[in-house]
Amino acid sequence: MTDNDESLELVKHAIREVGLRATPARIAILQMLLNSNSPQPHSVVAERLAPLGVDSATVFRNLNSMTQVGLLRRAELGDHVWRFEVVRDRHTGHDSAHPHFLCVDCGEVTCLDDVQLTASSQRVTERVGEVTEILVRGHCNQCR
Amino acid sequence: MTDNDESLELVKHAIREVGLRATPARIAILQMLLNSNSPQPHSVVAERLAPLGVDSATVFRNLNSMTQVGLLRRAELGDHVWRFEVVRDRHTGHDSAHPHFLCVDCGEVTCLDDVQLTASSQRVTERVGEVTEILVRGHCNQCR
DNA sequence: TCGCCACTTGCAAACGTATTGCATGTGCAG
DNA sequence: CTGCACATGCAATACGTTTGCAAGTGGCGA
Numbered sequence: 001m002t003d004n005d006e007s008l009e010l011v012k013h014a015i016r017e018v019g020l021r022a023t024p025a026r027i028a029i030l031q032m033l034l035n036s037n038s039p040q041p042h043s044v045v046a047e048r049l050a051p052l053g054v055d056s057a058t059v060f061r062n063l064n065s066m067t068q069v070g071l072l073r074r075a076e077l078g079d080h081v082w083r084f085e086v087v088r089d090r091h092t093g094h095d096s097a098h099p100h101f102l103c104v105d106c107g108e109v110t111c112l113d114d115v116q117l118t119a120s121s122q123r124v125t126e127r128v129g130e131v132t133e134i135l136v137r138g139h140c141n142q143c144r
Numbered sequence: 145m146t147d148n149d150e151s152l153e154l155v156k157h158a159i160r161e162v163g164l165r166a167t168p169a170r171i172a173i174l175q176m177l178l179n180s181n182s183p184q185p186h187s188v189v190a191e192r193l194a195p196l197g198v199d200s201a202t203v204f205r206n207l208n209s210m211t212q213v214g215l216l217r218r219a220e221l222g223d224h225v226w227r228f229e230v231v232r233d234r235h236t237g238h239d240s241a242h243p244h245f246l247c248v249d250c251g252e253v254t255c256l257d258d259v260q261l262t263a264s265s266q267r268v269t270e271r272v273g274e275v276t277e278i279l280v281r282g283h284c285n286q287c288r
Numbered sequence: 289t290c291g292c293c294a295c296t297t298g299c300a301a302a303c304g305t306a307t308t309g310c311a312t313g314t315g316c317a318g
Numbered sequence: 319c320t321g322c323a324c325a326t327g328c329a330a331t332a333c334g335t336t337t338g339c340a341a342g343t344g345g346c347g348a
Contacts, residue, residue, distance in 0.1 A: 021315050023325060042305080055327050060306065062325090078220050080334085081305080101272045110272050128245045128254050129284035135222065137277035144273055165344050167296065186334080199298050204335065206296090224306090225334090 007031070018069040025054045026062050030071070030086065039075045039083030039107040078104045078137070085109065099134040105143035112136070151175070162213040169198045170206050174215070174230065182253040183219050183227030183244065221246040221253060221279055229255075247284035256280065 011030050012022040020026065028049050033040060046059040063084050066072045075083045089111065099112040125131050155174050156166040164170065172193050177184060190203040207228050210216045219227045221244055242257035269275050 016316095021324065023315070025326075053327090057307080057328080058326055064306095065325095076220055076222050076224065080220070080224055080226075082224070101275075103273065104276070112272070125282075128256075128280075129247065129282055129286075129288055131245075131280055131282040132248070133279075133281040135279040135281070136272075136275055137279065138269075138273055138275040140273040142273075160345095165295065167344070169297075197298090201299080201336080202297055208336095 007034075014071065015066075018066075018071055020065065020069060020071075024052070025049070025058050026066065028052055028054065029059065029062055029066070033072065033084060033086045036085070037108075039073075039077075039085035039109070041081045041083050043081075045084070073109065075102055075107060075109060077102065077107050083107055099136055101136045101138065101140070103140035103143055104137055105139055108140060108142075110140070151178075158215065159210075162210075162215055164209065164213065164215075168196070169193070169202050170210065172196055172198065173203065173206055173210070177216065177228060177230045180229070182255055183217075183221075183229040185225045185227050187225075189228065219244060219277070222281065223248075223251065227253060243278035243280055245280045245282070245284070247287055248281055249283055249287035252284055252286075254284070 008027070008031075011027050011034070015022045015026050015030065029045060032045060032048055042056075042060055042063055045063065046054075046056040049059060050056070063072060063074075063082075067074045067084065070087060072084045073087050075085065077083060085107075101110040101112055102108075103110075152171070152175075155171050155178070159166045159170050159174065173189060176189060176192055186200075186204060186207055189207065190198075190200045193203060194200075207216065207218075207226075211218045211228065214231060216228045217231050219229065221227060223246065242255055245254040245256055246252075247254075
């Protein structure tokens with residue numbers, strides 16, 4: 001069994017695990033995003049998969065469905081284009097309202113789970129409701 | 145001179161100060177946003193000004209141009225809708241990029257300008273880079 | 289105060305991204 | 319192996335945003 005076979009099985013398993021069918025389109029999308037080190041816009045994913053005969057609408061639907069089940073993360077860098085990246089730490093447990101830092105230049109998302117926002121978060125919670133997500137945008141140290 | 149006259153003159157002055165003409169459309173947009181306590185999407189601004197005979201494209205152009213010159217701030221809260229708010233402290237120097245709370249159910253936006261995120265923000269800044277925007281999402285008290 | 293001219297506007301058309309309907313195809317549980 | 323709910327391809331559509339162009343006007347200078 002080669003590395004490719006192995007990763008193929010892993011990808012298939014990850015897709016089935018969340019209750020979706022491991023179709024060629026989904027496998028290709030996930031593999032492509034796994035090989036990217038930054039979130040990719042739909043257009044890029046669709047372009048790359050077009051030669052494989054995958055329709056643009058299918059890419060959209062799959063990116064959205066895989067995002068809904070937590071396989072992917074959808075990021076908006078400020079240019080009104082959704083970018084998608086693989087959620088690599090689905091099993092680590094800290095899926096509560098931990099802050100994410102999003103670099104609007106390179107699109108990289110950093111988990112700030114050790115950053116203490118609790119005090120203010122609690123105050124915010126009381127004031128406005130139930131907080132489910134905290135997103136911090138800016139320019140990361142590499143892009144400044 | 146009434147309060148309205150006074151604020152009208154202030155608004156006109158603010159517009160001219162940045163090198164733009166004080167046209168009825170710009171005055172109306174600025175006044176409307178000054179009376180809002182949260183960022184408003186273009187659609188809402190356009191709807192509100194439509195009865196005055198202001199075109200939607202004009203609203204777009206003005207929101208963008210006034211943003212370019214620093215009169216307004218454009219915020220993207222993660223739902224692919226630009227929202228505009230008046231920059232109220234252009235002259236005071238201290239950065240006014242305050243956190244926003246977005247209710248994912250009803251879409252209402254609350255400005256959290258009095259919430260203290262400074263300590264953690266500074267820590268975040270050191271770790272990842274320069275923070276330009278803080279977004280808190282969740283369910284507001286009305287929607288829970 | 290008046291007239292000029294660059295800046296603005298209204299209207300409509302163009303654009304790019306995202307979504308949807310429907311008939312066909314297919315992954316996979318039983 | 320087989321059936322059926324889920325997924326896909328294709329095309330049409332919805333939507334938010336931008337742009338071209340001719341007409342209009344704010345505000346400066348005379």
